[in-house]
Amino acid sequence: MNYSIIFKIIGWIIQLEGIFFLPPALTGFLFGETKDAVVYLILATLCIVLGGLIRMRKTVKTTFYAKEGFVTVALSWIIMSAVGALPFVLTGDIPSYPDALFEIISGLTTTGSSILTNVEALSHANLFWRSFSHWIGGMGVLVFMLAILPMTGGSTMNLMKAESPGPSVGKLVPKMQRTAFLLYAIYFVMTIITVIFLLCGGMSLFESLCHAFGAAGTGGFGIKNDSLAGYSTYLQNVITVSMFLFGVNFSFYYYLLIRKVKDAFCMEEVRWYFFIFLGAVALITVSLVAEGGAVGESIQTVAFQVASVMTTTGYATADFNLWPAVSRGIMVVLMFIGACAGSTGGGIKVSRIMIYLKQVRKELMQQIHPKRIRVLKMDGKALDSTVVHSCNTLLMAYVLIFIVSLLLICLDGFDMTTNFTSIAATLNNIGPGLNVVGPTGNFSEFSTLSKFVLMFDMLAGRLEIIPMMVLFHPGTWKK
């Protein structure tokens, strides 16, 4: 294990977080919350100094292997969360540290589950930091670091692999730094466009920024107690579209950018994503209309909720807890499917679902024609057996973590739907579940133990499980 390089990167991460503390500090000053602003400023200074000190240690070897990549990423996220929780405690808005930690992990992992019963009581600085953490966590801090720091060597790929979601992480262009830069550029521009559309609908700049951050990172922290229910139809539609677009694989936008439009629309995953979305909207609308809802209004509300759950954002304009059982069922299935690989969304990812279905189909064919040879393909190309293998392993690990977490949560004595959907909502980085943790509820009633289990689930879900498991596996730390 190359400890010195891990320290160096963690030093950078802490310094970066210090810089990320500055926008909330500015917000605090603008809204006259001097106390909060000063807290953020002091923390920013401390982080920059401390990170610098950690980074001072001389690195002997600059290369690091897959193992170091996983450990660095997992540790970075834990440390970022631990530091990021401090402002909530120090400003006094969330006095308990575990609660603050839950809140910031939920923010950074773009989950959007909250332990707050009254969001509107928070200061503007803290609201901004909560939403801003979605934006940071959406594309990933380490990818951001790769984009701005001159890190040479191909081994940096191990960092991106560990942080970016998807079965096979590829680069857009040959150079790592340029790839990371392009990803952030697309991300940044799309966020700005969302903000502009929101401003056009009459939202204030502060609210536009917070909601755009939530949509871009597919996070879902609202700044109102009723999430987005109180805003106009136009604003809700803007958020629907932007959530949907941020759930698309970013390679799609890169292809558009280099004018390979055909390649972009030929991406199998994006097509599936689109059709799953349409199918879900249609089915749920039918079920709502059958219950006596108006067609136009239903489509608009359903599209919002479906986009919100499928991209694992978690904004809400309606309480889908009150929908018919079949609709709730579809919502839970969507929670597991999640968004596209290579997007800011969570869940199992559409591309993996495709691989699983293709494998099942292959296995069926194998039973009918035992000697038949059939190669699994995606986007017209044969799938590497290692990719399929790692997808299967991930599903195994996923189910394992799900079951263990479920057993631990059951200790709190809630009903099964609450327990099941609370794990689904955190492990898939969505936010709201059903019943107690539904769109109008929150996670404040869970015991501290359950909160820690859910925090682990959120981090594991964001980093796609393997990095967190590698970190806690004793074999990693043996020489």
Place this chain on the structure above:
Amino acid sequence: MKIIIAGCGKVGYALAQQLNDEGHELTLIDNSAERLQPALSNLDLQGVVGNASSFLTLLEADIEHTDLLIAVTGQDEINLISCLLAKKASKCRTIARVRNPEYFREINYLKDCMDISMIINPESAAANAIAQLIQVPDAMDIDSFANGKVDLMQVVITEDSPLHNMKVQDFSRKFNHEILICILVHDHQVCIPNGNSVLMAGDTISIILPREKINSFYRMSKLATIREIRDVMIAGGGMIPYYLAQSLLRSGIDVKLIERNRDRCDFLSEALPKATIIHSDATDHDMLLEEGIEQTDAFVSLTNGDEANIFLSLYANKVNATCKKITKVNRLELDEIISDLPIGSILSPKNITTEYILQYVRSQHNSYGSNVEALYRLMDNQVEALEFLVKEDCEVTDVPFINLNLKKNLLICCIVRKGRIITPSGRDFIQKGDKVIVVTTHKGLQDISDIMDDPLK
């Protein structure tokens, strides 16, 4: 630069490693994902799985925006096709590895009609490097450039040498205009000499001279007493020994080749009538003694086995410690161990290929964005050697150099006409289609017409 490397074998990987360190944007093509894997996990580059001679694969590797394609797959035909396709798709330069001697014989025709910038034959390149090691005295520094077409040798002039106090034009006359002084370093001042410059003791000169003239040059200029190599013994009869023997025989050196395979011996004796071909196992110690390993001037181990080569050179060192030894080792992974052994110069054909290509890529990188074909930096970047391709007639063509008003500190050191190298004198001239290599201390030459002295500028 954006570079595509087709073929991720040993040479492909070594190239990728080096070019990645130098900061180029690389895409690797190989038809085996397994072979790409180590490069993808250790280096910062992109990989494409596919056949390098398929147009779609090349498109996927973004050939349209690529500056250079290096085709080093195991098959000559794939390399050539892939270069041809690349040329059709974009304006990139291409490098192909071609090792089949039948194609290699037609190298100049292939290069012209397929518009390939560089064709490299690993065996011939290795033979060339070995010949250089054998013929050039150890004390001499060599700058090789323009794909190894031009060797610049550096010599320091001593006080008792007849060159001391000699004018450059007298020097030329003395050596029948066969030797050209390109760069003169006098008192740490680098300049390009003209006919009136005077050579002084302590000066360093860089000269272009044909290999076979090295010995006579040293004898006449009394610069150093060197041990002349008159006969060479080569173990092994593969392609490198064949090319090496060819080149050595051309310089009048006696060659003895030891080869185990009878049919190969027949072929060698037919192709190299002047060489002595011995049909025997190279490790037969009685035969080695009988053939005079104890008296030979140089011993080159070029059999197919690394271990056999190392042992042969060790043996040569034991019975004839003064002879020059050269050992071919293909796998250099453990070179830390063998470099301590007394087996003379160690050389790996793959490294030589890689080095040649790298040198070309660097020269391309230097000339990026100008009309210059290639630019080489010499003498700590104080001198530039530029390679121009004369595409059309202009003010400098068809005029003898005597009548051209060339810039000061500029020298036309070499003209490549239809694959033949001409060391120019005042009566020579440039023709359309020539490649002209110019040495100068002026920076930023853009076009061949820039070699003229323009008083207006």
